[in-house]
Structures are given as C-alpha cells and as structure tokens.
Amino acid sequence: xxxxxxxxxxxxxxxxxxxxxxxxxxxxxxxxxxxxxVQRARCSFTPQxxxxxxxxxxxxxLIKDQKKIPIRRADVVKHVVKEYKGQYPGIIRRAGQxxxxxxxxxxxxxxxxxxxxxxxxxxxxxPGEPISMCPGSPKTGLLFVILSLIFMKGGTVKEILVxxxxxxxxxxxxxxxxxxxxxxxxxxxxxxxxxxxxxxRIPHTEPLEHEFRWxxxxxxxxxxxxxxxxxxxxxxxxxxxxxxQYREAASVESNPR
Amino acid sequence: xxxxxxxxSRGSQEESAGHSNGFGGRNRTxxxxxxxxxxxxxGPSGIHEDDDDPARRREIRSQYRDLINSVHxxxxxxxxxxxxxxxxxxxxxxxxxxxxxxxxEAALDAQLLVLATDLGREKASQxxxxxxxxxxxxxxxxxxxFMGLNRLEEEDGNEDDCSDGYLPPDAWQRLSKRVESCFKxxxxxxxxxxxxxxxxxxxxxxxxxxxxAPSKEAKRVMPIQLKKMEESHQEATEKEVExxxxxxxxxxxxxxxxxxxxxxxxxxxxxxxxxxxxxxxTSFLIRDGLARIYLDSExxxxxVPVEEGEVEPGGATTRQQCIISISxxxxxxxxxxxxxxxxxxxxxxxxxxxxRQE
Numbered sequence: 001x002x003x004x005x006x007x008x009x010x011x012x013x014x015x016x017x018x019x020x021x022x023x024x025x026x027x028x029x030x031x032x033x034x035x036x037x038v039q040r041a042r043c044s045f046t047p048q049x050x051x052x053x054x055x056x057x058x059x060x061x062l063i064k065d066q067k068k069i070p071i072r073r074a075d076v077v078k079h080v081v082k083e084y085k086g087q088y089p090g091i092i093r094r095a096g097q098x099x100x101x102x103x104x105x106x107x108x109x110x111x112x113x114x115x116x117x118x119x120x121x122x123x124x125x126x127p128g129e130p131i132s133m134c135p136g137s138p139k140t141g142l143l144f145v146i147l148s149l150i151f152m153k154g155g156t157v158k159e160i161l162v163x164x165x166x167x168x169x170x171x172x173x174x175x176x177x178x179x180x181x182x183x184x185x186x187x188x189x190x191x192x193x194x195x196x197x198x199x200x201r202i203p204h205t206e207p208l209e210h211e212f213r214w215x216x217x218x219x220x221x222x223x224x225x226x227x228x229x230x231x232x233x234x235x236x237x238x239x240x241x242x243x244x245q246y247r248e249a250a251s252v253e254s255n256p257r
Numbered sequence: 258x259x260x261x262x263x264x265x266s267r268g269s270q271e272e273s274a275g276h277s278n279g280f281g282g283r284n285r286t287x288x289x290x291x292x293x294x295x296x297x298x299x300g301p302s303g304i305h306e307d308d309d310d311p312a313r314r315r316e317i318r319s320q321y322r323d324l325i326n327s328v329h330x331x332x333x334x335x336x337x338x339x340x341x342x343x344x345x346x347x348x349x350x351x352x353x354x355x356x357x358x359x360x361x362e363a364a365l366d367a368q369l370l371v372l373a374t375d376l377g378r379e380k381a382s383q384x385x386x387x388x389x390x391x392x393x394x395x396x397x398x399x400x401x402x403f404m405g406l407n408r409l410e411e412e413d414g415n416e417d418d419c420s421d422g423y424l425p426p427d428a429w430q431r432l433s434k435r436v437e438s439c440f441k442x443x444x445x446x447x448x449x450x451x452x453x454x455x456x457x458x459x460x461x462x463x464x465x466x467x468x469x470a471p472s473k474e475a476k477r478v479m480p481i482q483l484k485k486m487e488e489s490h491q492e493a494t495e496k497e498v499e500x501x502x503x504x505x506x507x508x509x510x511x512x513x514x515x516x517x518x519x520x521x522x523x524x525x526x527x528x529x530x531x532x533x534x535x536x537x538x539t540s541f542l543i544r545d546g547l548a549r550i551y552l553d554s555e556x557x558x559x560x561v562p563v564e565e566g567e568v569e570p571g572g573a574t575t576r577q578q579c580i581i582s583i584s585x586x587x588x589x590x591x592x593x594x595x596x597x598x599x600x601x602x603x604x605x606x607x608x609x610x611x612x613r614q615e
Contacts, residue, residue, distance in 0.1 A: 062446035119443035138429035144436040168397035234399040
C-alpha cells in the first residue's frame with residue numbers, strides 16, 4: 001500500500017491527492033489513489049481515462065502476483081481493460097513502465113504466444129539485507145535445492161533423482177512434511193503452475209517417468225551465477241570448477257534476457 | 258556365422274530371433290563363444306525338446322524378472338560412476354540369454370536391455386567432458402551440513418545413510434534465507450490493513466440454504482401425508498365393512514327367524530351421509546358374498562349374512578347386480594314409511610373418525 005501510493009505520487013505529483021482518496025466514489029477500485037480521474041473524465045477515452053486504466057491494470061497485476069501464478073492477458077482484458085481493449089498494447093506498456101519506474105519491478109512476458117506475464121524484481125538484493133519484511137518461506141529453500149540440482153545436472157533431471165536427493169534431506173515424496181505439507185503436490189503442481197519448474201513426461205517409459213526442467217519464471221528470477229557461487233561455497237570449491245555450468249551462468253549474466 | 262545358423266535352425270522362432278536381435282548384436286561375440294557350438298551340436302531335434310520344456314522356460318523368465326527387479330531397486334547404486342554393476346547385470350543377462358528359445362523370454366530380455374540402455378545413457382550423461390562432475394548425494398550432504406545437521410556420533414558411518422542425525426527445525430528456513438539472494442522474486446503486494454472482506458460468498462450460501470430447506474420439508478411432508486391418507490382410507494373402508502358385518506351377524510344371531518329389512522339396516526335416520534356410507538359399505542359385503550339380499554313376501558329387500566357352508570353353491574350364476582340410488586328426499590321418505598327410529602348401525606366412534614380425517 002505504502003509502496004503503491006508513493007508510486008502514484010511519483011507518477012502524478014499532483015497536489016491534493018490525499019483528498020481525492022477520501023472522496024473516492026468508486027467502490028470496486030476503492031483504494032485507487034488516481035480515481036480523481038473518474039470524476040474528471042467521464043467522457044470517452046481521454047488520456048486521463050487511459051491513465052486510470054493503467055493504474056487499474058497495475059493494481060490487478062500486483063494482486064494477482066500475490067500467489068505467483070503467472071498473469072494471463074486474457075484475464076487482464078476480461079477483468080480490467082474491458083471496453084478499452086483496443087488500447088491494450090498501450091495500456092500494458094505503460095503499466096510495465098509504472099512497474100519499472102515506480103515499483104522497481106519488471107513486467108515480463110514469459111510466453112509471447114499466449115501472452116503470460118510475471119513480475120520480477122528489478123533491483124538486485126543487497127547481501128545481508130532482507131529482501132522482504134516477512135521472513136523467507138522455507139519453500140524457497142526446497143525450490144532452490146531442486147533448481148540447483150537441475151542446473152548442475154545439465155538442465156534436466158529425472159523425477160526419481162529429485163526425490164532421492166530430497167530423501168537425504170528428510171523430505172519424502174509421499175509423506176506430509178511439517179513445513180511443506182504435501183510435498184509431491186508442492187513440487188509437481190504448485191511450483192509448476194508458478195512456472196518455477198517444468199514437469200514433463202519422458203516419452204516411452206514404462207512405468208511412467210517424469211523429468212524436471214527449469215520453468216520460465218525460474219529462468220527470469222534465478223541468478224545462475226549466484227546459485228553456482230553458493231554451490232561452490234558448500235563444496236568449498238571455486239564456481240569455475242564446474243566449467244560447463246559456469247560458462248552457462250556467465251553467458252546469461254552477460255546477456256540478460 | 259554361428260549366430261545366423263542358430264537362427265535358421267530354430268526356424269519357427271523367427272519372432273524370438275527378431276526380438277533378441279538388438280541384444281544379440283550387442284553381445285554377439287560373447288554369445289557366439291558361449292552357445293554357438295552347442296547349438297550346432299545339438300541339432301534341430303534337441304533344440305526342439307528344449308524349447309518346449311515349460312519348467313525351464315518358467316525358470317528363465319523368473320530369473321529375468323529377478324534381474325530386472327534388482328536393476329530397478331539398485332538403480333541409484335548402479336548409476337554411481339564408481340562401480341561396474343551395470344556390466345555385471347549385462348553379463349548375467351548374457352548367461353540367461355544362452356538358454357532363451359522362445360519369444361516370451363526374449364521379450365523379457367529386450368525389456369532388460371531397455372533398462373540397461375537407459376542406465377547407460379544416464380551414466381554417460383554423468384561424464385562431463387570438462388570440469389568436475391556433480392554428485393547429488395555429496396551435494397545433499399553439504400546441504401545437510403549447511404542446514405545445521407547434528408550428525409551425532411554416526412559421523413563415522415557411511416555417507417549415504419541419511420536416516421541418522423538430527424535436523425534442526427529451522428533447517429529449511431536457514432537455507433531459504435541464504436538462497437533468497439539468488440532469486441529476484443518480486444515482493445508480493447499486500448494491504449497493510451489486510452485485504453478487504455470478501456462479501457459475496459456468504460449471501461450465496463444463504464440463498465442455497467433457503468432454497469434447500471423448504472424443498473426438504475416439502476419432500477418430507479408430502480409423501481407421508483399421501484401415504485397416510487391412502488392407507489387410512491383403505492383401512493377405514495375395510496374396518497367399516499367388517500364392523501358392519503359384525504352388526505349384521507349379531508342381529509342375525511339374535512333373531513335368525515325374522516329377516517332384517519335392508520332399509521332398517523342401512524338407514525341412519527340422523528344422518529343422510531352416514532346412510533350413504535352404510536349402503537356403500539354394505540355393498541362390499543354383498544360383493545364378497547358375505548351377505549345376501551333377497552326380496553321378502555312384500556317385495557321388500559331383506560339382508561342376511563351368508564353362513565359358512567352356503568358361500569359357494571350358488572356361484573356367480575345366481576348373482577345379480579343392482580344399483581341403489583338414494584336421495585335426501587327418498588331417504589326422508591323411507592324413514593317416514595318404515596318409521597325408523599334408530600340406526601341399526603351405530604356411527605363409528607369419534608377417535609377413529611378423527612384418525613381418518615387427519
């Protein structure tokens with residue numbers, strides 16, 4: 001909230017904004033600071049109206065992002081943009097600008113065919129500084145273990161290897177974990193829907209086998225170099241020890257997507 | 258070559274030869290050394306006996322299955338670059354294959370081959386052309402150390418055994434904290450005062466409840482009412498008929514000489530509707546042959562109960578039907594004409610009447 005209002009302030013440093021919030025009269029966007037424009041522009045598609053839509057889209061995406069499930073264009077259009085559909089490219093571009101300039105986030109289209117977006121932090125976390133105020137979720141650790149395993153194994157690992165490794169870490173495939181709950185579901189469903197992992201059937205296997213790969217969100221969010229550095233730290237080795245992985249990490253680093 | 262000769266000599270087992278081809282190709286040299294000569298020596302007839310021995314075939318199959326199972330179970334071990342178990346398995350399979358004669362066994366052999374190939378592929382993928390390889394179990398051990406595993410005194414035990422040691426409750430938290438910096442996750446957006454109350458769901462529930470409740474009640478009440486009415490109606494009629502028969506028998510027993518005039522019997526001078534009911538019920542007695550009506554010397558109808566013995570003799574032939582009609586006026590007229598003071602059939606008791614009405 002504070003973040004956002006600071007944002008809108010920056011976007012339109014207009015005096016009297018706080019009063020506008022008070023006499024906000026549109027219930028479904030009740031916390032929209034920019035709703036002054038509702039009153040100001042009741043005629044069709046003025047720049048102010050577009051601005052208003054952009055703000056709505058920003059808020060919609062922010063809230064949708066809470067669950068880290070990628071956001072689909074179809075949903076944005078259906079729930080927010082509606083009759084402004086023709087203006088969509090402009091609106092989403094400006095929403096992206098807002099995210100970048102105001103929130104320090106990047107709105108990334110991870111699937112340009114189906115138009116699916118995620119939000120990625122644009123700012124690099126400072127070492128030793130907590131990223132968020134809330135304590136990190138232990139799930140991040142679990143996800144890291146799986147992602148690192150995939151990365152170190154050349155991009156693909158069989159499901160069985162993941163479970164065998166997790167077993168050593170006291171996480172069992174079919175057993176409810178006190179922190180992760182239904183681990184199987186978390187790994188093969190939640191992480192997959194969040195696009196951290198890809199979970200695909202290996203063809204021609206009997207019985208059925210699956211393998212894991214990095215999902216599109218992981219590619220955007222996770223720094224391979226940092227991952228490799230940590231792994232080196234654990235093994236008490238230089239990251240360069242793993243030549244191939246190091247090369248890959250370095251190439252991503254030098255040409256960020 | 259010996260291999261091809263062997264195939265020809267088997268003749269009927271083209272299929273089996275086809276199946277085992279891949280495997281055969283792989284082990285050709287060994288197999289030729291092992292079995293080629295024997296095959297040649299044994300000749301077609303000898304092989305034929307061998308082929309059809311079900312016990313032997315069963316044994317081969319079970320050995321194959323054991324081998325396949327052990328590969329499945331020791332998969333991780335076999336993948337370890339430090340051992341040669343995969344080769345052991347292949348050699349074992351070669352020995353078994355020497356005795357394979359039919360398609361079914363050969364299919365198992367092929368299945369094992371698929372497994373072995375798969376393992377081989379994975380083992381190959383572990384060989385990094387450059388740089389050091391990555392060992393997941395070593396990695397897991399490092400992670401455990403990082404997460405603060407208290408290894409107790411089992412430290413000296415073997416590394417793979419992961420059931421020892423005590424992992425502190427904040428183990429994953431600790432790892433998460435460290436690795437968070439690898440993620441550029443956008444902090445998720447939350448309202449400082451929590452999200453607004455989501456109102457819509459409760460009303461929807463309420464509507465459902467309201468809808469459900471009356472329909473349930475209606476369902477519960479309707480069938481019971483209907484059932485009861487039907488039941489009581491039928492019962493009431495039957496009861497009434499029996500009751501009237503009781504009276505008829507009683508009057509007849511009291512004085513079997515004098516006939517009971519029909520009108521005296523059915524008419525209730527105090528109630529026209531009771532009269533109609535009596536006529537209705539009495540008609541059942543007549544229909545069922547429990548009573549009969551005849552005309553006396555004055556051509557007036559009289560009613561008597563039919564005694565046990567004489568129920569059947571007349572049969573249907575002597576039966577006649579007639580319809581009695583009575584109106585309020587004729588009812589009064591009859592009462593006057595016959596000077597009827599009291600109904601012979603007393604009205605049923607109050608409670609039963611109430612029952613019926615409910």
